[in-house]
Amino acid sequence: MPLAAPPIPPLPAHQLFVFLLQAGLLVLLAVFCGRLATRLRMPAVAGELCVGILLGPTVLGNIAPSAANWLLPRDAGQFHLLDALGQIGVVLLVGITGMEMDMSLLRRRSTTALSVGFGGLVLPFGLGFTAGWATPASLLPDGTHRLVFALFLAVALCVSALPVIAKTLTDMNLIHRNVGQVTLAAGMVDDVIGWILLSVVSAMAVGGAGRDSIVTPLLATTLVLAVTFFILGPLVGRAMKAAERTSDTATVVGSVTAFILLSAAATHALGLEAMFGAFLAGTLISSGPRAVRARLAPLRTVVLAVFAPLFFATAGLRLDLGALEKPATLAAAAVLLLIAVLGKVAGVFAGARAVGLSAWESLALGGALNARGVIQLVIATVGLRIGVLNATTYTLVVLVAIATSLMAAPILRWTMRRIEHTAEEQLRLHDRSVLEWKPADQTPDTVV
Template sequence: MLPSLSAPMAPMAPIAAPTLLIFLLQVGLLLMLALALGRLATRLGMPALVGELFVGVILGPSFLAWAAPDLQRWLFPANPEQFHLLDAVGQIGVLLLVGLTGMHMDMGLVRRRGGTAAGISLGGLAIPLGLGIGAGFLLPGSLIPQGVDATVFSLFLGVAMCVSAIPVIAKTLMDMKLLHRNIGQLTLTAGMIDDAFGWLMLSIVSAMAVHAVSTGTVLTSVGYLIAIIVFALTLGRPLVRGVLRLTDTSGDSGPTVAAAAVLILLASAGTHALGLEAVFGAFVVGILIGTAGKVDPSKLAPLRTVVLSGLAPIFFATAGLRMDLTSLVRPEVLLAGLAVLAIAIIGKFLGVYAGARLSRFNKWEALALGAGLNARGVIEVVVAMVGLRLGILSVEAYTIVLLVAIVTSLMAPPILRIAMARVEQTAEEEIRESDHRAWTMQPVRGTDPVL
């Protein structure tokens, strides 16, 4: 029965003072340490992302809970509502980051070389997926939660092995000033294909964990995916163009920044409502803003600064808070973790390298593509959290999957740096770099640790 219109609802109580205090301390501490360790990482020749990821590891069960358990329990209480506040800030940050990534996509290159990216992605999907499924059947039964079917666990591990992380790839490429390079653009394009396939497979395996998967489940997910792309190419393009044209009349950058953020968040909500991942909607609308919006890049520079220097570091720092490295002291868990890590690295590298070589890239370009797509990062964390929530992964298996996410993200920058030093920059890339400078409003070789 609907409530009577004559009986007004009682106002919602505001957030409790202790909860607000803990939340503010969490955000302030995570951001402070993320900036500090991010700067330290850049001084050591690594992207800021590396330092930001380790903040959560330091403050989580892996270190602080062992060194100062009372302090860790007070600062990060085992209260879902408290932790969800922090998660909400991180989610907004990663969605805006993915939207910014879409804005920087060179769709002309995608149209010209989409087939090449698909070939690269195919190798990077098939081999790690197969190896991951095989590994799932060979891992000790103690890593599989009681009552979970071994086939479901193995399929889930295969999905975790084949995904790539668009947010991590994007931030790594931005950190290393490689986003304007053809290899960077192809890495993002192939990563988008990887993620689309990964989210589809994740939905299928998740359905299998709850109830028997049906042909209808698969067809529905594919249908939604196709419908979103068709909508973006037809109604979405003029809609985005119209919204940004209205805000562009102002001399201030505020309305343009707000409009871009609104479009990204609403698109994310739309894809999430359809059962797909929110990051997919953010990426698609980001592409539309960058191609159909025709926005003055300098007007979106404030959004870029806030996201890359504030919101995104908080998200990456939050990623390690649920990880427990102390479980790796058990020999069977450590050996299983090393085996899964080796399978993840070798499988992705071999698959992408083979696909790139078959697409007539030289060995250094193939190596760079393999390094970029090997970074699992945040997407792996999301996949692992889904597995933990559904009961497919034990705490030990969850930690192993997160270990893959961190190690592969750490490996990408040095290998990319070595490989890209041997790949000459083309005239097309120089033009794209000049456009990229307009977005950042900084010299090509500026000292910004984020860009």
């Protein structure tokens, strides 16, 4: 009779202690720096990323190397504990982003949203691909196919960050404006296409750059979309209706969390990006009853207050601004930022003008959709994980994400002063103010 395998030993005490210390310190500093950033009228994600810069190789690694090595030892097993926690956080964050998708808004403004969204995708994608193809070989990771790198950079530059955009519009009281509505609708188009492109390019990076590596992920993507909307859609709809009849919030939150994580695991198993599955799961939940989605407020609070800041702080740990000391790298950063901004703003402007929007409205849309923020940070992390980016190119992509997110609010302030309020906007503002006055026993709606 074979002997049972010995039990797996628990995590060593010192490794557990360091992990708990790292996680607690990163969350604490991320919350503090995020609040500081918002007081300075910047996105909270900028402050949260600064935590990683302060504790990583850029600051602490140079000022006190011994302290940095003790707090963040150069041990893969130790760092992977933080990575695993951060990956759960970012998967749930992407799921929540999908849950905030208003599919009815996308249907109502489909023509304008598609024109603006595609305009903001095609030009940055083309410019990003060209930049990736012309990137010096010294900046490419060893063994990375140039075609895959160029495609990955193109995807990174063409996306927009719907969570950052929505938060910026909310903070500036622009959600009710026509520009705000079109921005959200076009941002949804960018998000959906961006996750599909990321999944395809990621699969190519893992499987090579041959024809099969393109066809296989496209077929897998088609299969996932078909199963999601034709099989899972009706099942999730029935489950959401059943959840509406129960008052057990804990069960609803736990079930939704499990659904997002399992959806991410399913797309990952098919060779696609896990974030794609999480996003699709969120879009299915977004079509559920408002009362059920309101019960998910605890999940949203925990993810945005704990897991997301931890992920952004962890992402910042890999950011080494010392690489910018090299003139060639600094020049590459400036060119990449210029391409990202001009490509997105010009592309959105052209798409908006094509459907009859004014020049100032088109510029406002370009400035808002220029924010890459959360989505580009996720893409950069994926690129580093699968080996398409190295430390230097990762730093460049993250810098573009931060810089473009910081630009959104000033551009919107400058352009929106020149756009008059319409009667439709005034009515929408009135309806919104009525909806905001709710009885104390009702849970208010939330916006990412």
